[in-house]
Amino acid sequence: MTELPQAILASSEGHLVSEAKAGNYSAFEELVNRYEKKIYRLGMNITGNREDAEDVLQDAFLKAFEHLPDFREDSRFYTWIVRIAVNEALMKLRKRRNSRELPMEDSEDDNGEVVVREFADWKPNPEQQYAQAELERILQQGVNSLPPGFRTVFYLRDVEGLSTEETAELLELSVGAVKARLFRARLRLREELSKIFKRG
Amino acid sequence: MNCNKAIKEISGYLDGDLDAALKHTLEAHLTYCNHCHAVYDSTRKTIDLYCDGKLFSLPEDVHTRLHEALKRKMQEHA
Numbered sequence: 001m002t003e004l005p006q007a008i009l010a011s012s013e014g015h016l017v018s019e020a021k022a023g024n025y026s027a028f029e030e031l032v033n034r035y036e037k038k039i040y041r042l043g044m045n046i047t048g049n050r051e052d053a054e055d056v057l058q059d060a061f062l063k064a065f066e067h068l069p070d071f072r073e074d075s076r077f078y079t080w081i082v083r084i085a086v087n088e089a090l091m092k093l094r095k096r097r098n099s100r101e102l103p104m105e106d107s108e109d110d111n112g113e114v115v116v117r118e119f120a121d122w123k124p125n126p127e128q129q130y131a132q133a134e135l136e137r138i139l140q141q142g143v144n145s146l147p148p149g150f151r152t153v154f155y156l157r158d159v160e161g162l163s164t165e166e167t168a169e170l171l172e173l174s175v176g177a178v179k180a181r182l183f184r185a186r187l188r189l190r191e192e193l194s195k196i197f198k199r200g
Numbered sequence: 201m202n203c204n205k206a207i208k209e210i211s212g213y214l215d216g217d218l219d220a221a222l223k224h225t226l227e228a229h230l231t232y233c234n235h236c237h238a239v240y241d242s243t244r245k246t247i248d249l250y251c252d253g254k255l256f257s258l259p260e261d262v263h264t265r266l267h268e269a270l271k272r273k274m275q276e277h278a
Contacts, residue, residue: 122241
C-alpha cells in the first residue's frame with residue numbers, strides 16, 4: 001500500500017474530498033483505501049463473481065476520480081461511491097442478460113408465493129464449523145441463487161444497512177417493491193442455506 | 201395466526217415494521233410453533249452471516265490492480 005502522509009490518514013471524509021478536488025491525489029487515494037473493501041463486497045454481493053466484482057470496484061473508483069469535480073458534496077462521498085458502484089454492478093448484470101440469469105424485473109416480484117420447505121433448526125454457529133473459504137463459497141452460492149433484483153435489494157438493505165426509502169430511491173423502486181423483494185430474498189437465501197446448515 | 205401469515209410477517213418483524221398488535225400476535229405464534237420459530241431464527245442468522253465484514257474480503261491482488269489503475273489515471277490527469 002502507498003505510504004500516505006499522517007495528516008491525510010487522520011482527515012475527515014469531507015476534508016479529503018476538498019483536498020482531492022484541489023488536486024491532492026493522496027487524499028483521493030485515502031478515500032479509496034477507506035472504502036475499497038466495502039465496494040468490493042458490494043460487487044461480490046450484487047454480481048456474484050470475483051471478476052465482475054473487480055471490474056465494479058475499478059470502474060466505480062476511476063469514474064469517481066474522473067467526475068470528482070462534479071460531486072456537489074450535498075451527500076457523503078461514501079453514499080456517492082455506493083451509488084456509482086451499484087449502477088456499475090447493475091450494468092454488469094444487464095450485459096449478462098442472455099446468460100442463465102433471470103431478468104432484473106422478476107415477474108414474481110409482488111404477488112408470488114414464497115414456498116418454505118426447510119423447517120429444521122440450524123446447527124449452532126455454522127460460521128464456526130466451516131473454513132472461511134468454504135463459508136464464502138456457500139454464501140456466494142446462496143447469493144447467486146437469487147434473481148439480480150432481489151440480490152441487490154438484499155445487499156443494500158441487509159448488508160449495507162441502507163433504509164428501505166434510500167434503497168427505493170437508489171434503485172428507482174417503490175417502497176412496497178423493496179419490502180416485497182427483501183422478504184423474498186431473505187426467505188430464499190434462508191432456504192438455500194438451510195439445506196446446508198440444518199441439524200441432522 | 202396461521203403459519204403462512206406468520207412467515208409473511210417475519211421479514212417486517214425483523215425490521216421492526218409491525219404494529220404492536222401484529223407484533224404481539226406473531227410473537228405468540230412463534231412461542232408455540234417450532235416450524236415458524238425455526239424459519240424466524242434461521243432468517244435472522246442468514247442476515248447475520250451476510251453482514252459479517254469478514255466475508256468477501258478484498259484479495260491483495262485486486263487491491264494492487266485497483267491502485268495501479270488509479271495511478272495510471274492520475275498520471276493521465278497530472
